[in-house]
Amino acid sequence: MKTTAKLLLSTLALVSIMLACGNSKPKSNSPQEQEVKTQEQTSDNIKSEDILKIDFENNKRGMLPESWLEYYAGEGGTEWKVTDDNGNNVIAQLSSDNPNSHFNIVVNDSIVAKDMTLTARLKGVTGKYDQGGGFVWRFTDKNNYYVVRANPLEDNIVLYKVENGKRTDLPLIGEGRTYGAKVEPMGNTWHTLKLIVKGNLFTVFLDAKELFKVQDETFKNEGKIGFWTKADAVTYFDDFEIEKH
8 A cells, every 4th residue: 555655646746747847938038138139129219210211102193292391492483293203203393494593492391400411312304504403401491501412414512501592602621612522424313412410510422422521600500401403403302311410
């Protein structure tokens, strides 16, 4: 009987061990692993929040996208719309009858920034007086803002201030008043324009090549950002990226 009782107790103990093993749950991540995972998620969130990408693919063609406002200075008019470029949606300035003294502007009314990096692709399509275009930033109204533009007719990039309606090209650091920088022939093809704004320092790139730096104190406060063309320039813009600093 004693032997049978010992055998029964041993069997019950073995079954308990097996059941305990079968019901065991995977161990949760250690505090260190959980912290790393949280840091990775936070890093991803920061990247997605700090860099805004606008490609206009979800916007209706023939319409100005929501949150964008158009302006112009001078005689004539302006016509900013989403249009088709070989199956790809782009935002475009389409008015082709404006005189040489005319400025076309479109800004995103929901984005205000002081320091930032702006990147976009642009293509000059047509224009007798002017072609191409570029960025506006620290925009307060149609008569006060900064602008940098690329012109395929002149094959140059120039950075200006527009103050009280008067446009003035700004001198380059280390080079002086050169009316911007000459570039390789642009033609009617896509190019990537990039601008880094930090305080009073502005750095300009074309197709990943740094061209020049400008320093200016005219507009110190934050403002709206967007695109600019001159006169009769019909120009396409796409893949707009805004990274606030």
